[in-house]
Amino acid sequence: MSQQSAKQEEFRPSPAKNGGEALSPLLCKLNRIARLNDDDVAAIRAWPHRIEAVGNGTYLVRERASIDHCCLLLDGYAFRSKVSGDGARQIVSFHVGGDIVDLQHLELSRADHNVQTLGDAVVAWIAVEVIRQAAATRPNLSRALWRDSLIDASIFREWVLNVGRRDARSRIAHLLCEFIFRREAAMSAHPGPFELPMTQEQIADATGLTPVHVNRTLQHLQADGLIHRDRRSFVVRDWAALRSAADFDPAYLHMASQ
Amino acid sequence: MSQQSAKQEEFRPSPAKNGGEALSPLLCKLNRIARLNDDDVAAIRAWPHRIEAVGNGTYLVRERASIDHCCLLLDGYAFRSKVSGDGARQIVSFHVGGDIVDLQHLELSRADHNVQTLGDAVVAWIAVEVIRQAAATRPNLSRALWRDSLIDASIFREWVLNVGRRDARSRIAHLLCEFIFRREAAMSAHPGPFELPMTQEQIADATGLTPVHVNRTLQHLQADGLIHRDRRSFVVRDWAALRSAADFDPAYLHMASQ
DNA sequence: CGACAACTTGACGGGCGTCAACCGGAGTGG
DNA sequence: CCACTCCGGTTGACGCCCGTCAAGTTGTCG
Numbered sequence: 196m197s198q199q200s201a202k203q204e205e206f207r208p209s210p211a212k213n214g215g216e217a218l219s220p221l222l223c224k225l226n227r228i229a230r231l232n233d234d235d236v237a238a239i240r241a242w243p244h245r246i247e248a249v250g251n252g253t254y255l256v257r258e259r260a261s262i263d264h265c266c267l268l269l270d271g272y273a274f275r276s277k278v279s280g281d282g283a284r285q286i287v288s289f290h291v292g293g294d295i296v297d298l299q300h301l302e303l304s305r306a307d308h309n310v311q312t313l314g315d316a317v318v319a320w321i322a323v324e325v326i327r328q329a330a331a332t333r334p335n336l337s338r339a340l341w342r343d344s345l346i347d348a349s350i351f352r353e354w355v356l357n358v359g360r361r362d363a364r365s366r367i368a369h370l371l372c373e374f375i376f377r378r379e380a381a382m383s384a385h386p387g388p389f390e391l392p393m394t395q396e397q398i399a400d401a402t403g404l405t406p407v408h409v410n411r412t413l414q415h416l417q418a419d420g421l422i423h424r425d426r427r428s429f430v431v432r433d434w435a436a437l438r439s440a441a442d443f444d445p446a447y448l449h450m451a452s453q
Numbered sequence: 454m455s456q457q458s459a460k461q462e463e464f465r466p467s468p469a470k471n472g473g474e475a476l477s478p479l480l481c482k483l484n485r486i487a488r489l490n491d492d493d494v495a496a497i498r499a500w501p502h503r504i505e506a507v508g509n510g511t512y513l514v515r516e517r518a519s520i521d522h523c524c525l526l527l528d529g530y531a532f533r534s535k536v537s538g539d540g541a542r543q544i545v546s547f548h549v550g551g552d553i554v555d556l557q558h559l560e561l562s563r564a565d566h567n568v569q570t571l572g573d574a575v576v577a578w579i580a581v582e583v584i585r586q587a588a589a590t591r592p593n594l595s596r597a598l599w600r601d602s603l604i605d606a607s608i609f610r611e612w613v614l615n616v617g618r619r620d621a622r623s624r625i626a627h628l629l630c631e632f633i634f635r636r637e638a639a640m641s642a643h644p645g646p647f648e649l650p651m652t653q654e655q656i657a658d659a660t661g662l663t664p665v666h667v668n669r670t671l672q673h674l675q676a677d678g679l680i681h682r683d684r685r686s687f688v689v690r691d692w693a694a695l696r697s698a699a700d701f702d703p704a705y706l707h708m709a710s711q
Numbered sequence: 712c713g714a715c716a717a718c719t720t721g722a723c724g725g726g727c728g729t730c731a732a733c734c735g736g737a738g739t740g741g
Numbered sequence: 742c743c744a745c746t747c748c749g750g751t752t753g754a755c756g757c758c759c760g761t762c763a764a765g766t767t768g769t770c771g
Contacts, residue, residue: 277610280700283618287610299607302600307607307705331592338589341599342560348602349557349565351609356535356543359616359661363727394749403617408727410751426736426750442538447565621759652717666759668719684718684768712771719766728758734751741744 217246218319220269220293227450228346229339238329239336245320249312255296256310262300264320268292271316272392276400277308286401288350289313289393291377298344301327313392346449353447358403361442363412366402368421368441371429376445388430416440475504476577478527478551485708486604487597496587497594503578507570513554514568520558522578526550529574530650534658535566544659546608547571547651549635556602559585571650604707611705616661619700621670624660626679626699629687634703646688674698 222239225231231239246269249255255266255273273296274289287308290296296310301323312318330337350373357369375386391398395413396406404412416422421437423430431437480497483489489497504527507513513524513531531554532547545566548554554568559581570576588595608631615627633644649656653671654664662670674680679695681688689695 275610277614279614279618280702285614285617287613299603302596302603303607303707305704307707308610331596334589334595337592337595337599338560341595341602344599344606345557345560345602348606348609349561351606351613352533352535352545352566354613355545355609355616356537358613359543360537360541396749405728406750407729407752411727414751444538446563449561449565654717663760664718665720665761669759672719714771715769717766717768720764722762724759724761726758726760727756729756730754732752734749736749737747739744739746741742 216240217269218242218244218267221267221295221319224293224295225336225339225343228342229335231335231339235333235335238333242321242325242329246317247320248315248317251312251314253312253316254309255312255318256300256306256308258306258309260306261304262297262306263323265295265301265323265326266297266310267319267321268294268296269317269319272313273310273316274313274393274397274401275308275310284400285403286397287354288347289374289401295340295343298340298347301330301340313397349447349449363402363404363408364415364440365442366404367398367409367412368416368437369443370398370401371422371431372438372441372443372445373448375431376448376450385434386431388428391427391429393427474498475527476500476502476525479525479553479577482551482553483594483597483601486600487593489593489597493591493593496591500579500583500587504575505578506573506575509570509572511570511574512567513570513576514558514564514566516564516567518564519562520555520564521581523553523558523581523584524555524568525577525579526552526554527575527577530571531568531574532571532651532655532659533566533568542658543661544655545612546605547632547659550574553598553601556598556605559588559598571655607705607707621660621662621666622673623698623700624662625656625667625670626674626695627701628656628659629680629689630696630699630701630703631706633689634706634708643692644689646686649685649687651685 218239222231222236225239244267255268256262256275258278268290270292272289272291273294274286275296276284276286278284290310296318300306326340330340357366361369371391374391375389378389379386393401395409398404399406399409402409413422413424416437417424419436421431421433421440423432437443476497480489480494483497502525513526514520514533516536526548528550530547530549531552532544533554534542534544536542548568554576558564584598588598615624619627632649633647636647637644651659653667656662657664657667660667671680671682674695675682677694679689679691679698681690695701
């Protein structure tokens with residue numbers, strides 16, 4: 196079994212009798228990344244898949260496991276993490292609905308990290324062989340998937356910079372900015388209020404800090420009038436100042452298609 | 454012109470009259486990553502390319518530049534870096550001969566980081582359109598290149614962990630271990646002496662530390678009998694202890710093919 | 712021999728970690 | 742309906758790892 200604590204109640208092995216509309220978030224994302232033709236879209240809709248609703252903290256990918264199904268995050272949030280030898284955890288990215296959470300393992304057969312859900316989520320499982328086959332015969336699709344993994348890599352690079360060269364205040368502000376940008380694919384002038392799906396401990400794991408210091412730094416950001424906060428509900432009060440504190444330039448997200 | 458301070462003396466626009474043997478390091482690398490058939494190899498050998506010998510610190514990719522040629526590192530070393538808003542530099546990876554230094558920009562048209570040589574190097578320039586075309590028509594090649602960028606991404610993830618969750622001693626030891634492993638594709642039981650191509654300031658930029666602290670930490674590693682050092686010449690004295698201090702597990706390099 | 716880059720060393724300070732206690736809301740069970 | 746538990750968040754005291762600043766040393770190149 197490729198995942199451990201997942202609830203299995205929505206098992207649906209049928210090859211998408213409903214026309215594959217469940218995979219719409221994937222199509223939506225791929226269309227933002229690269230142009231697909233009608234043929235490609237039809238092929239993706241026909242992919243056999245299994246939809247599953249899972250709870251908070253469910254492992255979608257587990258380190259050292261060998262992979263035969265790719266996981267697609269249809270709804271909810273997830274994060275990707277590694278654990279150091281002495282047990283410290285580092286979150287290396289997070290993901291929102293539509294993201295292909297596990298593209299690495301089309302080519303790398305053994306997982307080198309974990310992916311877990313943040314809160315309740317809905318995922319789709321697709322056999323690697325299906326995607327591999329499709330990629331081999333459809334250059335458009337192959338390009339889109341490749342491009343997606345290149346964007347992921349670009350985000351990892353920005354995280355190395357974030358964790359390596361920015362202070363706590365900037366790191367956390369940067370994380371918030373990235374979350375805001377990825378959540379609202381089309382950003383208006385000023386972001387609305389939002390609910391952070393992660394705990395302060397997870398923010399700490401993503402920024403290379405401790406939960407205690409994250410807490411204090413969030414309070415500073417609030418005291419300085421950049422954000423307002425009630426538990427995990429956030430309101431951005433000064434978007435320009437937050438971006439500036441974060442040293443945030445969304446270019447690394449490569450969101451404008453092409 | 455796609456690079457700035459490069460010496461142009463070896464300009465050679467001819468489509469590889471010599472049978473493309475100059476690109477052997479690329480073939481060697483791709484063969485380690487994935488199986489190519491004779492046809493693929495012949496196609497790569499026929500790629501028009503321009504060989505260039507460049508000096509220390511030459512920019513192979515420059516942030517914000519738009520890219521029309523991909524850069525292949527034939528001989529020497531290079532590093533990839535980003536710069537934060539207040540001017541701090543973070544090195545996010547380094548590369549050895551054979552690496553395709555700039556695969557990102559087949560799909561992402563605008564560079565989000567810099568790549569510079571470490572010491573003198575020899576590079577090959579290949580038009581993106583050539584590679585893009587080849588990838589579109591050759592599934593094997595497409596897979597190999599994709600796989601290569603997935604491995605790069607895996608290395609970035611490990612670097613996020615390294616910089617985010619390990620102390621100075623482990624970070625530097627980890628950098629040394631990775632360098633040793635990537636340098637000698639086939640590692641014997643104990644690594645031989647080697648010359649580090651980077652300055653202590655560059656080690657600092659790669660580990661998120663300051664040059665001063667890198668210096669002190671290197672001295673600690675030596676005092677503890679893990680390494681011996683004379684300027685940039687290194688000898689590993691206790692390989693097991695160094696790997697242990699580094700918390701180094703080469704799995705993330707995905708070097709064993711498949 | 713002078714200039715320069717890289718490396719080295721020491722003194723000092725601060726950002727962030729550590730430890731530990733406490734609070735508050737949500738779920739649970741009696 | 743209320744005790745109990747648990748997780749996540751909050752606060753304070755204290756200390757260390759690592760940054761900062763600044764001076765000095767070494768090797769290299771012209």
